[in-house]
Amino acid sequence: MLVLSKNNAVSVQLVDQIEDLLPQTQCTKCGYPACRPYAEAIASGEASYNQCPPGGAEGVGRLAALLGKPVIPLNPANGLERPRPVAVIDENLCIGCTLCIQACPVDAIVGAAKQMHTVVPDLCTGCDLCVAPCPVDCISMVNVTRDRTGWDAWSQQQADDARRRHDFRTMRLRREKEENDARLAAKAAAKLQALEAEAVTSPEQQAEQARKKAIVQAAIERARLKKEQMAAAVTAGGKHNE
Numbered sequence: 001m002l003v004l005s006k007n008n009a010v011s012v013q014l015v016d017q018i019e020d021l022l023p024q025t026q027c028t029k030c031g032y033p034a035c036r037p038y039a040e041a042i043a044s045g046e047a048s049y050n051q052c053p054p055g056g057a058e059g060v061g062r063l064a065a066l067l068g069k070p071v072i073p074l075n076p077a078n079g080l081e082r083p084r085p086v087a088v089i090d091e092n093l094c095i096g097c098t099l100c101i102q103a104c105p106v107d108a109i110v111g112a113a114k115q116m117h118t119v120v121p122d123l124c125t126g127c128d129l130c131v132a133p134c135p136v137d138c139i140s141m142v143n144v145t146r147d148r149t150g151w152d153a154w155s156q157q158q159a160d161d162a163r164r165r166h167d168f169r170t171m172r173l174r175r176e177k178e179e180n181d182a183r184l185a186a187k188a189a190a191k192l193q194a195l196e197a198e199a200v201t202s203p204e205q206q207a208e209q210a211r212k213k214a215i216v217q218a219a220i221e222r223a224r225l226k227k228e229q230m231a232a233a234v235t236a237g238g239k240h241n242e
Contacts (some may be wrong), residue, residue: 015043021062023054023154024163026105027127029079034105034166042067050074054126056081056150084153085126085141087119093138100130100139106165125162185220192216 019039030051032038041047042063049063050072057074064071074081087109089100096114108124111117119130121144131139145153195216200209 011043015039017066018042018049018063019163021055021059021066022052022159023059023125023151024159024166025054025125025127025154026162026166027054027125027129029053031078035163048072048075051078053079053081054084054150054154056152058151081149083143083145083147083149085128086121086124086144087126087128087130088140088142089117089119090138090140091116091118093136095136097135099133099135103129103133105129105169106162107169108165123162123165125158185224188216188220192220 015036016039019036022035022039024035026034028034030038031047032041038047038051042049049067049069050060051074052059053074055062057071060074061071063069087100089109094111094116096111096116098111098113098117100117101109101111105127106123106125108120109117109130110120126141128141131141195209195212198209200206
């Protein structure tokens with residue numbers, strides 16, 4: 001069994017081992033935004049090891065064995081162990097709003113804006129996260145494992161595949177945001193250059209030009225700081241995973 005160091009720094013190896021025992025449904029029922037943050041919270045002592053309904057009683061047992069702790073009941077505040085469901089979209093009601101696509105943590109829903117969406121059953125983790133955002137209530141969760149619950153309703157291969165899709169989606173969204181921020185920064189820089197080249201004569205025009213330049217410069221500075229913060233976060237994450 002691994003333990004935390006004397007300075008209470010979380011062992012990355014322990015976090016990895018805990019994460020490996022989670023079903024990777026990324027459902028947030030544990031109270032954390034994904035399985036990895038929950039693993040980190042367990043390792044640091046911030047969260048208990050009985051907060052994962054998809055893992056069920058067997059999942060609690062697996063974590064207890066790793067941590068050298070007693071097996072305890074699943075915390076009902078986080079939900080109940082249940083058969084694994086799969087999301088199904090009523091094609092006759094879907095309006096193509098894309099909110100379910102944005103909510104899906106493993107890219108199991110395909111479609112385009114104002115077009116009918118559909119769920120790829122083999123990719124769906126049954127997380128329920130697509131249900132609430134749907135404005136027309138066209139998504140149902142359908143039991144596909146009958147009376148099999150927890151890890152009896154979910155395989156290690158499915159968990160590994162779901163984790164890969166979730167990690168890929170996270171990287172894709174980060175890249176898209178960085179590219180969008182870069183486009184906005186370039187647009188702001190071009191605007192500032194145009195303002196500086198603009199010929200003004202009257203005091204009123206000069207004041208208005210100065211006001212506009214201040215707004216654009218402030219936007220550029222915010223973008224710069226955000227870029228630095230994101231770079232620092234990525235660097236910290238890389239060191240954390242070493």
